[in-house]
Amino acid sequence: MVGTAVWxxxxxRIQHICESAGDARELRLRLLEEIRRVVGFDAYAFLLTDPETSVGSLPLADVPCLRELPRLIRLKYLTALNRWTTLKASAPVALLQEATGGDPSHSLLWRELLREYRISDVASTVFRDRSGCWGFLDLWRSDAAARFSPAEAAYLAHIADAVTGALRRCQADTFKACGPHPPRPGPVVLLLSGELQVLGQTPETHEYLRVLVPPERGRTPIPATAYNVAAQLLAFESGVDSHPPSARVHLSDGLWLTLRAARIGSAQPPGTRGIAVTIEEASPRERVEVFTRAFGLSAREAEVLGHLVAGADTREVAGRMFLSEYTVQDHLKSVFSKTAVHSRRALLARALGS
Structure with a gap:
C-alpha cells in the first residue's frame, strides 16, 4: 500500500533525480530504481518518443520475452487498449486489469504474447505535456495474484509531470552548435518483413544501429528503434493510430536522425510486401520542429524562429507576422531566455546544429 508519507x-527523490540527471538514459535508469522502491514490478519497457508522432525510440527494457522483441513491439503498436497515444496528461496512467474489468484477454498484446509469460497486470504511463509526447513506461507484474492498485497508479500519475519535464529537458540538452557532420555513405536502409524480421540492410545501417542502441560486447545491435517505426506503419495501416510512421532521434554530438517506414513495391497487397526503414540526418525543418517543442516555445515564438531560420531579419519578420518590430524583439528575448543563448547567431547555431 502506497501511503502519503511514502509518496x-x-x-x-524523484524531483532530485529529474533535476540532476545528465542524459535521458541515466535519467530513466535512476527513475526506474526509485519507482521500484514504491511500486514493485517484474519487468519494464521505458521508451523515448518523437514529441509530434509519439513513435518510440531508444528503449530501455528488461522483459522476459526479449528474444521475441519484434513480436512484442508489433503487438504493442497494434493494441488499442491503454495505448500511450490515447492517454492524456491529465490522466497519464492506465492499468490493464482495471481497464479490462479483470479480463486481460481484451488486450491483443496480452492475449497473443504476455499470457505466455504469465504477466498478470501492466501499468502504462505516458509522459506528455502541451509541447508533445516525450516517452512512455510500461511496468509488468507476473504474480498471478498481484495487480497494480489504484494507490500505485495514483503515485505514478503524481510523478508524471516531473518526469515529463525532465525527459523534455534531456532532449533539449542534445541540441548543440557542433558544426557540419562528415557525410556518411548511404543509403541507410533496413528491410523488414511484416512480422518485423530483418531481411537485409545496407552496410552503413549496422553502424548507425550500434550507436542508437549500443549492444553488449560481441553482439549484433538490435534495431529496436527501427522496429518501433515499422510497427507504427502497421498500426497506421490497421487504423489503430493515425500518426505517421516516423521518428526523429538524437544519435550523438548534436546529430539528429529521422527514421521512416514504408512498404516496398506496389505489385502485391500492402500486407504481403516488405517494409523499408530509412535512416537519414534530420532536415533543418525536422530538427527545428523538435527544437521548438523541446524548449517549450509558444506558437508565436516558434513562428519567429521559423522566419529567422529562413533568413529573415527583424523588419521582415515583423512584416510577415503583422507585428511591430518591438513585439518581435520581445518574442526573441523570450526565445533567448528559454534556449539559454544571447544572440541570433547562437540561437540558429543551436537550432540547426551548425
Whole structure:
C-alpha cells in the first residue's frame, strides 16, 4: 500500500533525480530504481518518443520475452487498449486489469504474447505535456495474484509531470552548435518483413544501429528503434493510430536522425510486401520542429524562429507576422531566455546544429 508519507519522500527523490540527471538514459535508469522502491514490478519497457508522432525510440527494457522483441513491439503498436497515444496528461496512467474489468484477454498484446509469460497486470504511463509526447513506461507484474492498485497508479500519475519535464529537458540538452557532420555513405536502409524480421540492410545501417542502441560486447545491435517505426506503419495501416510512421532521434554530438517506414513495391497487397526503414540526418525543418517543442516555445515564438531560420531579419519578420518590430524583439528575448543563448547567431547555431 502506497501511503502519503511514502509518496512525499519518493517525490522529493524523484524531483532530485529529474533535476540532476545528465542524459535521458541515466535519467530513466535512476527513475526506474526509485519507482521500484514504491511500486514493485517484474519487468519494464521505458521508451523515448518523437514529441509530434509519439513513435518510440531508444528503449530501455528488461522483459522476459526479449528474444521475441519484434513480436512484442508489433503487438504493442497494434493494441488499442491503454495505448500511450490515447492517454492524456491529465490522466497519464492506465492499468490493464482495471481497464479490462479483470479480463486481460481484451488486450491483443496480452492475449497473443504476455499470457505466455504469465504477466498478470501492466501499468502504462505516458509522459506528455502541451509541447508533445516525450516517452512512455510500461511496468509488468507476473504474480498471478498481484495487480497494480489504484494507490500505485495514483503515485505514478503524481510523478508524471516531473518526469515529463525532465525527459523534455534531456532532449533539449542534445541540441548543440557542433558544426557540419562528415557525410556518411548511404543509403541507410533496413528491410523488414511484416512480422518485423530483418531481411537485409545496407552496410552503413549496422553502424548507425550500434550507436542508437549500443549492444553488449560481441553482439549484433538490435534495431529496436527501427522496429518501433515499422510497427507504427502497421498500426497506421490497421487504423489503430493515425500518426505517421516516423521518428526523429538524437544519435550523438548534436546529430539528429529521422527514421521512416514504408512498404516496398506496389505489385502485391500492402500486407504481403516488405517494409523499408530509412535512416537519414534530420532536415533543418525536422530538427527545428523538435527544437521548438523541446524548449517549450509558444506558437508565436516558434513562428519567429521559423522566419529567422529562413533568413529573415527583424523588419521582415515583423512584416510577415503583422507585428511591430518591438513585439518581435520581445518574442526573441523570450526565445533567448528559454534556449539559454544571447544572440541570433547562437540561437540558429543551436537550432540547426551548425
Amino acid at each position: 512525499l519522500r519518493s517525490r522529493g
